[in-house]
Amino acid sequence: MSIISERTQAPSLAVESFAGTLDVLSRILPARLLKPRVAIVCGSGLSTLASSLRDVVEVPYSSLQGFGKSTVEGHRSALAFGLTGEGDGIPVVAMLGRFHPYEGHSLSTVVYPIRVLARLGVRDIIITNAAGSLNPNLDVGTIVSIQDHLALPNLTGFHPLLGPTRPNYPRFLPLSTAYSRPLRRLVFLAAHALRLPRDALAEGTYAWVSGPSYETPAEGRFLSAAGADVVGMSTVPEVLAAREEGINVCVLSLVTNKVVIPEYKSVREEVQAELAGKAIERAPEAEVSHEEVLSVGKQKAEVMKSLVAKLIELIAAEQEK
Numbered sequence: 001m002s003i004i005s006e007r008t009q010a011p012s013l014a015v016e017s018f019a020g021t022l023d024v025l026s027r028i029l030p031a032r033l034l035k036p037r038v039a040i041v042c043g044s045g046l047s048t049l050a051s052s053l054r055d056v057v058e059v060p061y062s063s064l065q066g067f068g069k070s071t072v073e074g075h076r077s078a079l080a081f082g083l084t085g086e087g088d089g090i091p092v093v094a095m096l097g098r099f100h101p102y103e104g105h106s107l108s109t110v111v112y113p114i115r116v117l118a119r120l121g122v123r124d125i126i127i128t129n130a131a132g133s134l135n136p137n138l139d140v141g142t143i144v145s146i147q148d149h150l151a152l153p154n155l156t157g158f159h160p161l162l163g164p165t166r167p168n169y170p171r172f173l174p175l176s177t178a179y180s181r182p183l184r185r186l187v188f189l190a191a192h193a194l195r196l197p198r199d200a201l202a203e204g205t206y207a208w209v210s211g212p213s214y215e216t217p218a219e220g221r222f223l224s225a226a227g228a229d230v231v232g233m234s235t236v237p238e239v240l241a242a243r244e245e246g247i248n249v250c251v252l253s254l255v256t257n258k259v260v261i262p263e264y265k266s267v268r269e270e271v272q273a274e275l276a277g278k279a280i281e282r283a284p285e286a287e288v289s290h291e292e293v294l295s296v297g298k299q300k301a302e303v304m305k306s307l308v309a310k311l312i313e314l315i316a317a318e319q320e321k
């Protein structure tokens, strides 16, 4: 299906059967969980972010009209509703897995859960992802608070907000303040409260690529030269839908690998040296894998979890002001 036909079909309008989804949730959930104040989207290998919630009710995506199925390892197909924090607790909802366009999901399916969260009353969302580092200063294991994005698919016509003008939605969504500065401030305050080392948390720009291949070295150089610090295959469509719905957005990327950007060593010179009987210094070759991505997610699960839990506490305190 061409990009044009997908967008003009406007499947977003076809799947927006919110009433059915909300009806199922209102029948399953106790009243104290039905109005989550904060939402979390769990990235690859990060579904344990929801394990700090208590009184959890999990709702499988298969029971929710309009939801797809997460088919990528490290993603679960369920919403988890629960409480965090002291006392009565703060109601939170977590997407334990997300949908990526490369799985074959339409962009409208990818963002549908975000629109449902908005209708449940979510005002602030913490979107997480696993990402590759394009910036030599960002090592594996660093958490990056995203301040901006670079989305080549959006700039070239693959955009989740394409479609007919709808009442009560902005036709032209501004994105200069898409990544909430107040929430980004709270991220650093949360890290401070947890006494995380200074280099555990950085700020940067996320490049969205469609995947599912990882970047070639030339693509890595290109994205880096264009100003991106990390690269991944998700998040941006969710950010756009959340902003369109009026939700404040915070994005945390976990650096799971370095994007391989080797210095090219001439094979011709290598062969010439070999033929001349000279010692050869071979350039090391490296490849990234999803297993590596998941393994770093596992190693960093605890720190991500405590950062997100503290951030939710701070967000809830701000909401009460």
Ligand SMILES: O=P(O)(O)O[C@@H]1C[C@H](O)[C@@H](CO)O1
Residues within 6 Å of the ligand: 042, 043, 044, 072, 098, 100, 128, 129, 130, 131, 211, 232, 233, 234, 235, 289, 290, 293
């Ligand atoms: O869902 P996220 O963005 O966390 O997952 C990343 C991007 C690809 O889906 C996958 C590649 O390893 O991890």
